[in-house]
Amino acid sequence: MTEQKKAGPLAGIKVLELGTLIAGPFCSRMLAEFGAEVIKVEAPDGGDPIRQWRVLKDGTSLWWYVQSRNKKSVTLNMKDARGQEIAKRLALEADIIIENYRPGVLEKWGIGYEDLKKVNPATIMVRLSGYGQTGPMKDLPGFGAIGESMGGMRYVSGHPDRPPVRIGVSIGDSVAALHGVIGAMMALRHRDVTGGRWNGKSGEACVAGQGQMVDVALYEAVFNMMESLVPEYDFAGVVRARTGGALPGIVPSNTYTTRDGENIVIAGNGDAIFKRLMVAIERQDMADDPQLARNDGRVPRTEEIDGAIQAWCDTKTIDEALAILKAADVPVGKIYSVRDMMTDPQFLARGMFEQHAFKDGTPVKLPAITPKLSETPGETKWLGPSLGEHNDEVLCGLGYDERDIAQLRQDKVI
Known part of the structure; x- marks a missing residue:
């Protein structure tokens, strides 16, 4: 008899993901891996662009199956008022909202942090953007590569006699996502000790914990990783620069x-x-x-x-x-290289690969979930879903009946 798996540490936590590509989706991915119910909102006409990035199987990115494991996909046309209303209802039911649009986009749709907070004082919103929600650059587009550059990482990466290089993965986005996870967990803890969940009944007196906005700028998340960069410059005038494979000042x-x-x-x-x-x-x-x-x-x-x-x-x-x-x-x-990893005794002993299968039965390995928790480990319940796979389930949960859903589908709202 196999031992029954324990619920993840975030079981019962609802997360709404309003974002695309890497930073926001990676943040919610980690919450999904540890038991949170994550509803990912995608545009009906193609969904998250990462579905078509890098190596594909039958038109869908292999990256997608990792980045969106355990998530529920719902399609919403956010240019339609009905789509915005559905998103708002989902947001008000969520414990955590994760978004990585440019500042101001959610406000235009009526689902900004202040809009939601008026109804649900326990709202926790994690906002990931290139430059943060304030400052003269807040409205500019900012991808991970720009955050790595502005945050100092690119300047110190590479050899001194050559231009700076990028690390071979989207490290700026991923580092920002991890800061988002940390911020979400701290905000959730604060909400719970100050009263807990909102009861979901607008206009009625209720005891609800204090929510808050978690503002993560990509360049600041990278900057936070830059060790003694600032005091070395301020105190000693040292500008840390590229040194190839060496770690200067720490020898050998x-x-x-x-x-x-x-x-x-x-x-x-x-x-x-x-x-x-x-x-x-x-x-x-x-x-x-x-x-x-x-x-x-x-x-x-x-x-x-x-x-x-x-x-x-x-x-x-x-x-x-x-x-x-x-x-x-x-x-x-x-x-x-990944070839070395796949046969390495340490990786294998630690169970760092999971065997799964696509819907057609084709086998595929995924990276296992980290960190490893002794009592409530994460798990992969399903691979990244097809576009709009959970529309009916989620909309029924909001009170829409079959006729409503059919009309929304006909009108291309979902």
């Missing part, structure tokens, strides 16, 4: 190339670790050098230390280097 920590042309990351920057590393690469002289015993003594000799490590790597294959350094308890790792 760099990427090296082995004899067989593989790339390996070695982080020997702890004082005791450095000594073990030097012994492992047969540089006892450097292990015993008192000037190199501490990081501040190693920094002026960064080039010398990196040269010694690279000279050793020139004589070793990737497997030989990994074996020797792991035996010496030195943090070391190969730079993985």
Whole structure:
């Protein structure tokens, strides 16, 4: 007899997703993975553009099946007053609303934060945008790439003699989404300790917790990850810049190339670790050098230390280097491709891949859900839904009957 799965920690929480592409949908995806009921509103004429991004199966993006797992898809024409009314009703029933339109769009539809708050004081709205809800740039379009640039990440990414590079994924959007999740959870906690859910009856006296708006700007979420960037500049005039694979001021920590042309990351920057590393690469002289015993003594000799490590790597294959350094308890790792991940014992032991199937029965693997909770882990209940798959279910829940739904469908409201 298999053990029955426990409800996710967010079971009973209703989330309305009003957004497209990455930042907003990634934010609500994590809530859906841990048990929240997420209703995703999409335009009837094509839906979320991410449905057609990158590698497709039968016209639908493989990314979509991950980004929208466990979500319910509802189509609404938001240019129609009836579509706006349905969205408002959904918003007033939701514990959390997540949106990533330009500031002002929801207000134009009558479902802005202040509009909803007048009726439901417990409204929690997570707003993700390029530049936030205030300031001189708030109305400008802003994708993750712009947030990465303005927030400082692009400036420090790449090699010093070449233009800045992008990280190979939409990290700006994803970092903003994670900030949105954190903000939503803090706002939910505050709502619950100040009174809890609104009772849903407009105009009647009720005890409701205090909701709030969570304002996440993409560039600020990236900026929040930039470590000691500001005080280093303000106090010491240091402008952090591109340094390739190295971590300047923390020595040694760099990427090296082995004899067989593989790339390996070695982080020997702890004082005791450095000594073990030097012994492992047969540089006892450097292990015993008192000037190199501490990081501040190693920094002026960064080039010398990196040269010694690279000279050793020139004589070793990737497997030989990994074996020797792991035996010496030195943090070391190969730079993985997805091919490496899919067969790696650590990934497999931790269950980092889930086996699923498309509706036609074709098997497909998805990344497993993180973080791992010991008592209420997340789960994939279904893959990203077809466009408008849950229209009837959700509209019936709002009180629309079959005739109403048929009329809305005929009028292209849904």
